[in-house]
Amino acid sequence: MxxxxxxxxxxxxxxxxxxxxxxxxxxxxxxxxxxxxxxxxxxxxxxxxxxxxxxxWISPVWEPPSGEIESLFFSLQAAIGALIIGYFFGYYRSRQAAS
Amino acid sequence: MHIMEGFLPSPWWQIWFIVAIPFLVLGLYQLKKLFAEKRETIPLLAVAGAFVFVLSSLKLPSVNGSCSHPTGTGLSAILFGPFITSILALIVLLYQAIFLAHGGLTTLGANVFSMGISGPIVAYALYVAGKKASLNTFVNVFIAATVADLFTYVVTAGQLALAFPAPAAQGGLLGSFSAFLVIFALTQVPLAIIEGVIIALVFKYIIDVRPDILVKLNVLTQNTVNRIREAAS
Incomplete structure (x- = not known):
């Protein structure tokens, strides 16, 4: 199937x-x-x-000052990844369709 | 699996750096070779790295009332092997340590070892063994990715137990190992299953669009690709 x-x-x-x-x-x-x-x-x-x-014995050099800013960086991380995955799958898919 | 900044005392954080560095050097060497000899695989490498980015940013609720995140390293381990995967994990862990205070720079060695080295080695070994036993490709990918994710958390529990063994009355090393195992591995079971399913699905899409690269990377044989495509049509 x-x-x-x-x-x-x-x-x-x-x-x-x-x-x-x-x-x-x-x-x-x-x-x-x-x-x-x-x-x-x-x-x-x-x-x-x-x-x-x-x-x-040591604390982080920089900490996100609030939960909102922390979630900003987490979303940014996911967005960067998703962008790359989508771009290359689209690239492969359209090349396959063209050939 | 992130051990937070400052939560590994000396000498443990140095030890994990020393353990991790040879793998990273080997990874850099393999990466250089891949760039020189198999340039057409680079987009797929970017996808595998991006996959680690996405999955390790998702904190999912588990069954026991706490949250954890998948690692996403299984895909890259199956495609490119555990050493190149350790470099991808290093990039993600650096991002999280610097911008999110999630994990830490001193604990980076330990975190790279659990997420980027030990899990991917298990994924790779399981995948190769499954391929030899001619297991169904998707079942094989699912098992490799799921077990790798779980194993990463078992290693983290082990790292913390080594650094913080419980007093002998409370079971010593084994006592603290099982305490950390309950927190990490138990939470991880459902998340590992989700990760395995998603990686198997992405694997299907890669077979759809570029089976030739998988053959070139020795992930699948041409025969297997033909059989899967026949079954799908």
Whole structure:
């Protein structure tokens, strides 16, 4: 079948989204006031390390001053990547059509 | 898998730099050779690098209430091998360390080793083994990319456990390894599956538009390409 891979990918992503919605509902119910779920795993590991009394010996040279600016750089990263992928697939596709 | 700035004490951050540098040098050498001998593959290299850019910027929610991101290195490892992939991972990790304070410059060696070297080596080895066993190409790509993503996080857990072994009463090295493994690897399982599926899908599109390059890179044989194209039409 021509679109087998697309269908499988669609089903997996849909299942992922449904599982997220279900777990999110149960997590939100059990959350204490002011607590926030869905933090980063990187940060959780850092918390474990800090709870053992370790102090990072150096801090980053520059940190995004706010969450908005951080998300700007993350979106920029994704946009640069997506642009390159789209450009070259389009290039290949049109060359293939021309030949 | 990003170990944050300052979170690896001496001598561990130096050790991981020393471990990572030979792989990067070999990667640069292979890259130079690729540029000289197989120029027509360069757009595909850009796509593979861009893929790491996109996937490692997406922080996805997992089943256990925390977020993590895929690595996207599986595609490049399968196409160009683990050493060139380490260079691509270095570029992405530098971007994130400088602009996002995500990861760090002192922990760069450790992060390059987990994301750019150990994961891609596993992906490459699995892909080659699967090809020899004439496994279905897409299943093979899926398995290689998924396991590579997971393995990257296992390595990160190992790196942190080595630097921060728990006191002997709490299980020592193994105790802290399993603690970090629960945080990283467990979160990663669903994300690794998503990454594997997406990389297999992109692989299909590459076979669609430029199967000749895949043959040239020894990723697929001409016979396999013919068979896949026949099955798709």
């Amino acid at each position: 021509k679109y087998k891979a697309e269908i499988i990918a669609g089903i997996v992503i849909l299942a992922f989204a449904i599982i997220f919605l279900l777990t999110n509902a149960s997590i939100q119910q059990n959350l204490a006031e002011g607590e926030e779920a869905w933090g980063g795993a990187d940060g959780q590991a850092a918390e474990i390390i800090e709870s053992s009394g370790y102090e990072p």
